Amino acid sequence: MINLAATPGSLLRVIGFLIAWAGCWLPIAIPLFVARDQSKTLAAQKLPLLASLYLIAPIVLWKVSQITNRNFLDYGVVWNFAILRSLGEGLAIAVLSIAILFAIQTLLGWVNWQQISPKQIMSVVLPTLVLALWVSATEELIFRGFMLTQMQQDYPLWLAAIISSGIFAGLHLVWEQRETVPQLPGLWLMGMVLVLARVIDNGSLGLAWGLHSGWVWAIASIDTTQVLAYTQKVPDWITGKHNKPLAGILGIILLMATAGLLLVMGNW
Template identity: 30%
Template sequence: MRSWIVGALAPVWALVMVVATALLGSWMLEQVVAIDAKGNPLDPIGLVAYTIVPFGLLLLLLLAWVRFVEKRGADAIGFTGPGKLRTFGVGYAIGLASMLGLVAAIWACGGFIVAGPATAVSSPFSLLVIVALAFSLALQSSVEELLFRGWLLTVLSKRFNAVAGVIVSSALFTLLHFSRSHNLLDFTALFLFGVFCCCWTIRSGNVLGPMGWHSGWNWLLAVGFGLPLSGIDVHIPSLLVSLETVGERWLTGGAQGPESSVLCVGYFLAGVALLLRRQPRG
């Protein structure tokens, strides 16, 4: 009975950790960072700050909980295995290639047109921000993976089973990215994002690959093409090419960006199918 209660309360505690650190971090930053009506930063420096402070607080709280309450180490939440940096780097490269392929596929289907060349290379400030975002988005993405796939998935899988862990952790991940502007395709893509990362974590026996993939995926989308990152305009010139959205929302993702494209849903479904065909490790 006690095991069942602990498992049932894990999603609640994950929600509390995210909300508490987000509120505290936002309160600290809104004193110095300009934000829009949706609470999103209005400039790239603000985005860097918003990916460091709240998620840095969340990381500290999560590690403190695991270390001092659960009496476990970081290896218990998926930060384990040999060649950690290499595993993260491989995941990062896959994330970069996946995002590049997704954007190219949408462009090939007529969803994007080239609006102009990349202009970030001519602006030292933009290049500095792009480098800073590589580190700050890696922190944000890695903390999300440690919480949802490293900790919550593990707790739920042990208390119940892996299927329950995948479904509940992915559902909570989707809920915490909720926006009133989302439609069914947006929610489907978010949920499958979580399922894909869960399957990868289970398959590999650690969370390092998904951490790297999520980091590379977010960074290239944020800086590469002048497209929205989960509905957020990064407000910097593009690093690779400047694209303009001209296709239907189901194809391009509209204001939410390529992550809400039907092609992205197809990518996640194919990735999950591939991972489920392989024997899990550990």
């Protein structure tokens, strides 16, 4: 059995938040799950479930923060021009990194681009940007904001980063197991890079939010428009299993290169 008395208080608070979050979400999620279209996969219909989960997250976190005598400012949410500037920088870095990643694969003949109309592109890109900003803001508030800050009360930064990034990666299994398992190392490393972004940004979530949003926006837009097709000239462990960049060595290199750039930006 788990000895609660020996469990660090920060970890108990994180577990308590996750239980409260799930407890508030399940009464909404269960009817949505029951009413889903049985002819479609759960992954294809996850948007209503995800939307309901992420809508209640800030409310639950606000109540937990009241109990723990914290506020969103402690978690890196600083509403000023600086956070918007950092958001923009993060978006630019993330989108540029994805562009470089696929430009290299294109030159090597590992991917082909399909021709689609500008109208088709715009119908996907703009809504996807809004969704990416919202989802990423919520996840950064929870994982690099609340969880990291809480765990730093009992653990050094490096260990708090490892644990919070592990939780971040593991919770992605809620939606898709088959495609997510190969991405777990990449998702964990992504969490670590986003922790570094918060540190470089003097505790603000702006840069991490921008990076996260940019990556989600770029990859989701490519997936939705189906503008890109892999040629299968190299094994998928290089380009990404199930066509997911984080499940391949190139995605790992991209994250490591981003970490290097962040260290340069922070003059480390």
